[in-house]
Amino acid sequence: EVQLLESGGGLVQPGGSLRLSCVASGFAFGNYGMNWVRQAPGKGLEWVSALSSGGERTYHAGPVRGRFTISRDNSKNTLYLQMNSLTAEDTAVYYCAKEGGSGKPYDYWGQGTLVTVSS
């Protein structure tokens, strides 16, 4: 059974940093691209970052580019999102999502971890 378990969310002050983790199981983690998608309270889905299966290609949405860094450790079946210079607009539930194949949509999602940026 495929499982994605996010952790690392919480309350952080504006300007602060946080690192999210997503531990994967039930599939060959190193063979699939992985993404982070967020959802602000009461709002729609927003793609945040993507990372190729081998970790050599990264992509970030405009609002987070230069502040967030996606990475992975295939030996630990873990995806990360380093978030720096956080603002209130980054407050959201952050989901990790597995691509169904190269360029394919997300066939599995984690349950999400809530990040709240507030003083």
Added chain:
Amino acid sequence: IVLTQSPATLSLSPGERATLSCRASQSVGSSLAWYQQKPGQPPRLLISDASNRATGIPARFSGSGSGTDFSLTISSLEPEDFAIYYCQQRSTGWTFGQGTKVEIK
């Protein structure tokens, strides 16, 4: 690429047919997916490549379209289908539409 979904809200009764629209600001070919999200849950993949049902998705869900105009049809609404539906393109980067809420009339 901007995806515009319409309508924002669809009020229907169980058993009725639902048709949701997703329009792209430029062609995405067939690189369009549909997801369903219920409160407190992550999204669930329904349709990939514009018209291919994901594993385990009932046949009452169907997708169509290509280029810039796409639709998701639920042939006969079941009680568990009342939810928010999002389209997503994967042609140039990744973007989601703003969602269509299907609510009980």
